[in-house]
Amino acid sequence: MTGYPPEPWRVKMVEPIRATTREYREQALRAAGWNPCLLRSEDVYVDLFTDSGTNAMSDRQWSALMRGDEAYAGARSFYVFEEAVRAHYGYEHVIPVHQGRGGENILSRCLIRPGTHIPGNMYFPSTRAHQELNGATFHDVIIDEAHDPSCEHPFxxxxxxxxxxxxxxxxxxxxxxxxxxxxxxxxAGGQPISVANLAEVGELAHANGIPVFLDTARAIENAWFVQQREPGWANASIAEILLALCAVTDGAVMSSKKDSLVNIGGWIGLRDSELAEKARGLVLLYEGLHTYGGMAGRDMEAIAAGIAESVEEDHVRARIAQVEHLGGRLRDAGVPVILPLGGHCVCVDATATLSHLPRTGFTAQTLAAAVYLQAGVRGVERGAVSAGRDPVTGENRFPPLEFLRLAIPRRVYTRSHIDYVADNVIEVHQRRDDIVRGLAFTYEPRHLRFFQARFAPDGGETIFAR
Structure with a gap:
């Protein structure tokens, strides 16, 4: 893709954001324990912490909210939602949950028993946490190229x-x-799986009587990369490729807060009726009735509208273009980023940027703090803090990739915002030698610690040389 296409939407409503001073940001970050996640959103100028639930809904989605049927049982909105998931993802049994994490909990409780093993194409913190809490051990079976930030393998x-x-x-x-x-x-920085490889995984797993479950939160972006990169798919639509990705799997967990352009919601999609009944029973305990699963009727209406919008080619093209523009500017300025660029984020290689600091100082967390202090831009650490501790040894895990993730919400920021982020990340990189110390825990939660952990500069009052 070349150039930066105009956004395929126009602004109808605005939300003010406030620029702050460096002094103000330093006070705010200290109060937040040097963890950008604990900042108040009003103290963030451009928020790239996540693309989950931070999207801008369309006029069609806002109008869909008004159609919400809030009946406790059997609401009409559930059946609208169910049909949208069936039509675009292909799963017969659709079970609503309040967000993807709720689906991970239900699926883990349904299938995992102590002493079992789950292979997967790299961990995700909440997914692995649910698997481990239910007694399983996760095994990373992704290709080796995924752990090399400079490798440009297309899948x-x-x-x-x-x-x-x-x-x-x-x-x-x-x-x-x-x-x-x-x-x-x-x-791995938002990297896709090919349809061919997923089909081979399904064939191998099914030959051994093992089901395959898909995290479809960003499968739309995966479909785009298949269309652009995988032989034989160039003339297929995003909607057709999405169905093909799901077709070889036995079920899926979805956080609708990503691809479906909403602020809350999710679902479990299954093909096996017996497993679906078991899952519905647990949804009743942990989420809500099986026809709302922790969502209001209006949320399900907005998801149904968002699913239809999510597969529109112009939407996906513009979404990927924003990521490519930010990543291209950083790469051209010599900032080390994970390649190839992913679908929802640009990831700055913290190990390469802060190579003069030890990884025990949590370099990605340190880099996230530095970028916030520089410009009020919030990203999130993806590395040792997110990886947590080994449940057997208690030692910190240090995954091969340690990066600052800058996740771009859908339909929220303009090119000028993206350029502002690029300018300031480049400046931090150019002045990286001024960052002389990393961070150490002052409070460490047991699970998903990157959300609530607190830190302090290790051996000084700030991470910068004074």
């Missing part, structure tokens, strides 16, 4: 079939409840 989300066979051989099919596949792979 770094692909599974290494040899690694998957080895896990099956070592532990036996009876010890593997399912294969966990993400489309795209968040912790």
């Amino acid at each position: 770094k989300g692909d599974v290494d079939l040899g690694k998957l066979r080895a896990v099956i051989a070592e532990f036996g099919p009876e010890s593997i409840p399912y294969v966990s596949i993400a489309a795209t792979v968040n912790m």
